[in-house]
Amino acid sequence: MFIVLLRFSDNKAQASAFMQGHNEWIKRGFDEGVFLVVGSLQLKAGGGIVAHNTSLSDLQSRVNADPFVAENVVTAEIIEITPAKADDRLKFLLG
Known part of the structure; x- marks a missing residue:
């Protein structure tokens, strides 16, 4: 499972052109079954994604294909998490 943080860069003003x-x-x-949750970071700092069902290298390629990343509207950070426990509703993340 992965958390992707997309933080606005100095080129934030160009966001509407690539929205x-x-x-x-x-x-x-x-x-494609990779994204589970997408939302905004508070204080209009960018966005966040919870992803699964992919490898780190495939996710990095996917993130690099985001027009916001390609056009430097945001910078991306990918954090990998190995789930050890989950609520019953999220047990699918453990496999």
Whole structure:
């Protein structure tokens, strides 16, 4: 399981120019079963993604394909988590 932090860079003002491509990229992540949750970081600092069902290298390639990342609207940080315990609703993350 992975947490992806997308923090706005100095090029944040260009976000609207790439928003449609970014939203299409998010939709692909859900359609392909990789993204579980996507949302905004508080204080309008960027966004966050919970991802699974992928490898670190595949996720890095996917993140690099985000127009926000490619156009330096955000910088990306990927944090890998190995779940050890989960609520019954999230047991699928343990396998």
